[in-house]
Amino acid sequence: MAVSTFKRGLLLPTRKHATEGTPVELAPLPKQVVIPINQHFGAPNKCLVNVGDHVRRGQKIADAAAPGPMTVPVHASISGVVKKIEPRTQSNNTEGICVTIEADPDAAGGEEFLPPLDPFTCTKEEALARIREAGITGMGGAAFPCHVKLNPPPNKPIDFIIADGAECEPYLTTDEAVLTEKPNMLILGLTIVMKITGVKKAIIGMEDNKEKLIPMIEREIRLNEQAASVGEISIGLCKTRYPQGGEKLLITALTGREVPSGGLPMDAGCIVQNVGTLVAIAEAFTLGKPLVDRDLTVSGGACKMPKNIRAPIGTLLTDLPPVFMEVDYDKLKKILFGGPMMGNAVPNLNIPIQKNTSGIILLTAAETVAELEGPCIRCGRCIRNCSARLSPVIMNMALEAGDLDEAVAAGLMDCIECGSCTFMCPARIKLVQRFRIGKQRLRIRQQAQQAAQAAKAAAAQPAPAKT
Amino acid sequence: MAQNESLSQELFLSSSPHIASKVAARNLMTNVLIALAPATVFGVLIYGIPALLNILVSIVAAVAGESLFRCITKQDIRAKDLSAVVTGLLLALVLPPTTPLWMTALGAVFAVVVAKEFFGGLGANVFNPALIGRAFLLMSFPASIATWARPLGFGTTLTDAVTGPTPLGIFKLSGGLPGVGADFVAAGLAKTPDYWTTIKTLFIGIHGGTTGESSILLILVGAIFLLATKTIDWRAPLTMIVSACILSLILGMDPLFSIFSGGLIFGAFFMATDYVSAPLTAKGKLIFGCGAGIIAVLIRVFGNYPEGVSYGILIMNAATPFLNRFLQKKYGFVPKKKPAPAGGAQGGTK
Numbered sequence: 001m002a003v004s005t006f007k008r009g010l011l012l013p014t015r016k017h018a019t020e021g022t023p024v025e026l027a028p029l030p031k032q033v034v035i036p037i038n039q040h041f042g043a044p045n046k047c048l049v050n051v052g053d054h055v056r057r058g059q060k061i062a063d064a065a066a067p068g069p070m071t072v073p074v075h076a077s078i079s080g081v082v083k084k085i086e087p088r089t090q091s092n093n094t095e096g097i098c099v100t101i102e103a104d105p106d107a108a109g110g111e112e113f114l115p116p117l118d119p120f121t122c123t124k125e126e127a128l129a130r131i132r133e134a135g136i137t138g139m140g141g142a143a144f145p146c147h148v149k150l151n152p153p154p155n156k157p158i159d160f161i162i163a164d165g166a167e168c169e170p171y172l173t174t175d176e177a178v179l180t181e182k183p184n185m186l187i188l189g190l191t192i193v194m195k196i197t198g199v200k201k202a203i204i205g206m207e208d209n210k211e212k213l214i215p216m217i218e219r220e221i222r223l224n225e226q227a228a229s230v231g232e233i234s235i236g237l238c239k240t241r242y243p244q245g246g247e248k249l250l251i252t253a254l255t256g257r258e259v260p261s262g263g264l265p266m267d268a269g270c271i272v273q274n275v276g277t278l279v280a281i282a283e284a285f286t287l288g289k290p291l292v293d294r295d296l297t298v299s300g301g302a303c304k305m306p307k308n309i310r311a312p313i314g315t316l317l318t319d320l321p322p323v324f325m326e327v328d329y330d331k332l333k334k335i336l337f338g339g340p341m342m343g344n345a346v347p348n349l350n351i352p353i354q355k356n357t358s359g360i361i362l363l364t365a366a367e368t369v370a371e372l373e374g375p376c377i378r379c380g381r382c383i384r385n386c387s388a389r390l391s392p393v394i395m396n397m398a399l400e401a402g403d404l405d406e407a408v409a410a411g412l413m414d415c416i417e418c419g420s421c422t423f424m425c426p427a428r429i430k431l432v433q434r435f436r437i438g439k440q441r442l443r444i445r446q447q448a449q450q451a452a453q454a455a456k457a458a459a460a461q462p463a464p465a466k467t
Numbered sequence: 468m469a470q471n472e473s474l475s476q477e478l479f480l481s482s483s484p485h486i487a488s489k490v491a492a493r494n495l496m497t498n499v500l501i502a503l504a505p506a507t508v509f510g511v512l513i514y515g516i517p518a519l520l521n522i523l524v525s526i527v528a529a530v531a532g533e534s535l536f537r538c539i540t541k542q543d544i545r546a547k548d549l550s551a552v553v554t555g556l557l558l559a560l561v562l563p564p565t566t567p568l569w570m571t572a573l574g575a576v577f578a579v580v581v582a583k584e585f586f587g588g589l590g591a592n593v594f595n596p597a598l599i600g601r602a603f604l605l606m607s608f609p610a611s612i613a614t615w616a617r618p619l620g621f622g623t624t625l626t627d628a629v630t631g632p633t634p635l636g637i638f639k640l641s642g643g644l645p646g647v648g649a650d651f652v653a654a655g656l657a658k659t660p661d662y663w664t665t666i667k668t669l670f671i672g673i674h675g676g677t678t679g680e681s682s683i684l685l686i687l688v689g690a691i692f693l694l695a696t697k698t699i700d701w702r703a704p705l706t707m708i709v710s711a712c713i714l715s716l717i718l719g720m721d722p723l724f725s726i727f728s729g730g731l732i733f734g735a736f737f738m739a740t741d742y743v744s745a746p747l748t749a750k751g752k753l754i755f756g757c758g759a760g761i762i763a764v765l766i767r768v769f770g771n772y773p774e775g776v777s778y779g780i781l782i783m784n785a786a787t788p789f790l791n792r793f794l795q796k797k798y799g800f801v802p803k804k805k806p807a808p809a810g811g812a813q814g815g816t817k
Contacts, residue, residue: 260801380747391748
């Protein structure tokens with residue numbers, strides 16, 4: 001099978017051996033969950049429950065504060081009593097309102113799932129409404145509302161649906177577990193998405209270190225009754241190379257197209273969905289199940305028993321039984337939500353699992369970097385390895401000089417923040433961090449400019465009115 | 468819970484990515500030192516004790532000069548990153564082995580203090596420090612620096628060394644290859660006036676010259692090491708050699724002789740690839756090498772002395788900030804359409 005790829009990028013140590021090929025283990029329902037009410041990229045939600053309320057697993061506890069497309073609801077992931085509604089630190093290190101639900105062992109509770117819906121007979125609007133109601137966001141990390149992605153404007157024709165199974169982050173193996181254990185649900189999710197969008201071609205993109213899964217997935221494609229009627233599903237094998245799982249580079253590797261600068265995948269005629277998201281979509285139709293659980297990898301040198309687990313959203317690591325999550329506190333130096341290249345370091349273990357938490361990695365000092373920044377020796381390694389072909393060192397020099405325009409010319413706003421430059425920097429300069437700050441500075445400047453223009457326009461308008 | 472809170476004191480919190488490659492700045496400097504080792508050992512073997520002393524003095528003076536300056540200006544001492552060691556070694560390798568030791572020391576101190584630390588230290592200098600050191604000595608003491616030792620073998624001392632012109636010097640004086648062959652015999656540099664023997668002699672390196680530049684073979688061995696370890700980029704050296712070759716041909720010089728004599732190969736691989744003073748972008752590197760090669764040949768042909776490579780690279784160093792503006796085509800680059808400037812601007816702001 002032909003192996004496609006993009007230019008540049010990195011060969012990372014994968015460090016996946018600890019959990020590679022291991023089955024996803026179902027964690028027992030914890031005694032409490034802490035569910036952030038805003039878990040998506042978009043407008044904020046409003047909490048629908050009060051302290052003392054009894055809730056059931058699958059019940060909606062938060063939904064759009066104001067009508068608008070860019071929101072998805074949040075559901076209770078266990079049955080129990082609402083104990084607290086308070087701001088807490090979330091996995092992105094910001095504070096947000098979280099609902100603490102304590103499991104109620106007496107009340108049999110049960111689940112409150114939606115009724116199953118046949119995706120092949122319902123209308124597109126019904127299907128999109130179902131995906132929204134099930135609270136599905138992108139599970140790869142960005143948490144973009146799924147129903148928005150599946151409803152592109154009519155002037156953006158889509159040719160390809162891409163299932164993103166290229167898990168390029170070290171340690172993480174949940175996408176692989178999905179491909180291994182639930183290829184039938186993945187194909188079903190893919191056919192549903194093809195049905196909704198009317199796109200005839202779908203590609204399952206995965207890295208060539210998962211090549212052995214191909215025959216099984218191909219068999220599942222043949223077994224799926226709907227697959228042939230909605231279009232053609234193929235497998236695209238890519239080189240194991242970071243950041244292959246970044247949607248832009250996956251599009252380039254599989255279709256040869258480039259997402260235009262400042263654009264979205266739909267501008268290149270593609271919709272990219274993480275394989276986990278596609279499984280969640282399939283479950284939302286067949287079982288009526290909202291997104292209340294997620295698969296994640298717990299791994300790292302300070303994790304005594306690395307494994308892939310399935311846990312209710314809102315679970316705190318400390319509430320998991322030791323067999324699922326035993327931390328070696330003596331060695332622990334860094335807690336990551338997400339992979340080591342793009343994930344967040346968090347201050348403690350009392351951070352809930354969210355819809356977009358693909359893994360919790362407990363790093364030892366030897367696994368992470370703790371060196372101070374040195375002077376830039378201008379070796380140009382960051383330029384050589386930038387998968388978006390930007391010039392990080394020049395962007396950084398321009399930012400230090402306060403020249404935002406020069407930084408933009410060198411590619412500041414096109415940075416996908418994959419961290420390749422920072423990984424390769426021999427002087428250990430935190431380039432990506434500076435680019436994030438640089439982007440913020442640029443946004444602030446643009447807002448100020450827009451405000452100034454608006455003020456000018458407001459000042460200019462009354463004058464002709466008078467005359 | 469309590470355990471957690473006490474734990475949070477020791478945890479690192481930083482921005483992603485949380486892992487990094489094992490290659491640190493120091494490793495890159497070490498790679499350069501390893502690459503220079505064959506040429507250095509060869510230089511010491513053929514030029515003897517004076518070459519060895521020159522190398523040692525140059526390195527010590529460079530490290531001491533940098534550390535002293537940083538100490539006086541109350542900055543942390545950075546000898547550990549090995550950049551001063553590299554500068555010192557490079558300087559010694561581009562100086563004749565007969566250079567008086569005090570001159571070498573002066574040149575090394577000038578290189579690290581004036582050419583590097585005055586600009587802000589490692590990573591901030593505009594010009595290649597080793598070449599500045601050499602240019603400084605050449606300006607100040609032309610007689611000593613343009614006198615080349617004949618290879619005498621290890622074990623000789625400074626007083627025993629006999630000086631003779633470098634092949635390029637002969638070429639400059641006699642103006643043609645047949646003449647060079649004759650002068651080789653006269654200078655005792657080559658046994659026969661045959662062209663290929665001359666080229667072979669130049670390639671192997673038993674002839675007069677500077678300590679490190681004489682053996683093209685060993686320089687190439689080091690260069691291959693640097694390319695294989697991805698320490699340097701191929702662009703600048705390749706374009707420099709190719710452009711020098713082509714221009715030599717146009718100007719009626721023998722291209723092989725042109726690149727094998729003098730410091731062109733050494734300069735291309737060890738000076739034009741200097742991280743700090745060479746351009747960062749791929750396109751910039753191509754133009755940089757091209758320019759350096761052309762200037763080097765032009766100075767050799769039309770200049771007063773056979774000193775093209777150093778000045779070629781130094782002059783292009785000055786152009787580096789400009790060359791850095793030649794960026795590569797970004798991912799997803801869309802050329803701006805003139806009829807719809809508003810749309811293009813909007814796309815950029817997202």
